[in-house]
Amino acid sequence: MAHLRDAAECETFVEEVEPEELADHCDIREVVEIPTDPREGVSFEHIRKAIHTVPKIGACLIVTNYSNPLGCSLAEERKKELVTLLAKHRIPLIEDDIYGDLARPDDKRPVTAKAFDAKGLVLLCSSISKTLAPGMRVGWVSPGKFRDAILQLKTNQTFACPAITRMAIAEFLKNGSYDAHLRKIRAVYWELLCRFSGAVARYFPAGTRISRPQGSFVLWIETSADTTILAARALNEHRISIAPGCIFSAKGNNYRNCLRISCAHPWSAKIDRAIQTLGRLAKELNGD
Ligand SMILES: Cc1ncc(COP(=O)(O)O)c(C=O)c1O
Numbered sequence: 001m002a003h004l005r006d007a008a009e010c011e012t013f014v015e016e017v018e019p020e021e022l023a024d025h026c027d028i029r030e031v032v033e034i035p036t037d038p039r040e041g042v043s044f045e046h047i048r049k050a051i052h053t054v055p056k057i058g059a060c061l062i063v064t065n066y067s068n069p070l071g072c073s074l075a076e077e078r079k080k081e082l083v084t085l086l087a088k089h090r091i092p093l094i095e096d097d098i099y100g101d102l103a104r105p106d107d108k109r110p111v112t113a114k115a116f117d118a119k120g121l122v123l124l125c126s127s128i129s130k131t132l133a134p135g136m137r138v139g140w141v142s143p144g145k146f147r148d149a150i151l152q153l154k155t156n157q158t159f160a161c162p163a164i165t166r167m168a169i170a171e172f173l174k175n176g177s178y179d180a181h182l183r184k185i186r187a188v189y190w191e192l193l194c195r196f197s198g199a200v201a202r203y204f205p206a207g208t209r210i211s212r213p214q215g216s217f218v219l220w221i222e223t224s225a226d227t228t229i230l231a232a233r234a235l236n237e238h239r240i241s242i243a244p245g246c247i248f249s250a251k252g253n254n255y256r257n258c259l260r261i262s263c264a265h266p267w268s269a270k271i272d273r274a275i276q277t278l279g280r281l282a283k284e285l286n287g288d
Pocket of ligand 1: 126139
């Protein structure tokens with residue numbers, strides 16, 4: 001079992017939208033996928049190449065901290081470099097920081113690229129979905145110079161989120177319980193990541209590779225089975241839900257030998273058996 005070295009996931013460029021036209025963002029013509037290193041994060045070489053070859057880039061969308069599914073982050077100096085590079089070409093950066101609060105227990109919370117945004121071109125987005133409760137549907141954006149466009153989009157699409165849930169979350173954040181909660185779940189998620197990784201190492205076919213996330217709670221697994229079939233069989237025959245690799249590709253047909261597992265479930269004998277079942281299915285599909 002080795003650390004996943006060369007796999008690429010897709011951070012994306014959204015083409016064909018001028019910064020001023022962010023309100024028309026629904027009109028995305030093409031998504032350019034940018035390879036991502038599981039340790040270093042998104043490839044700047046490929047970003048530069050896209051800037052020079054794609055005629056009209058509307059925005060760049062990146063999960064800068066503990067990206068889904070690889071769990072890697074851009075180092076602080078690389079975030080700065082990214083903001084400078086994109087600003088030079090007037091390309092807005094949509095920074096999805098939804099996992100940023102989920103550092104390992106002994107690590108500091110990483111900074112955001114937004115911290116280096118002098119031109120208002122970074123739209124920093126997050127929510128409480130990964131830290132508190134996905135069902136609350138409370139998120140936010142710090143939109144830089146796109147405030148009016150974002151307000152208009154929000155008004156057009158849903159007008160507003162229910163006030164009662166926003167007020168409940170605001171109260172929770174204000175009275176300090178959020179920090180205590182984060183301290184607790186960061187330790188819990190880290191322990192779960194270790195347990196799930198151990199089980200994958202035990203049960204999956206020889207040669208399987210697992211990511212070593214810097215934070216958050218998902219594992220990216222590279223194996224030799226077709227994971228689209230694996231995911232369908234796991235769900236239909238065993239009620240086990242995993243994310244097949246292909247859903248992490250804009251074109252929908254890459255990473256068919258990879259899968260993502262969420263480790264945000266309390267450890268139990270049932271979970272251990274579920275990973276054992278996945279490993280057995282992977283072996284069966286390989287013809288082992
Ligand atoms: C990177 C990333 N951004 C955004 C979301 C969606 O978050 P929300 O539930 O707040 O809409 C997810 C959920 O899986 C995610 O992984």
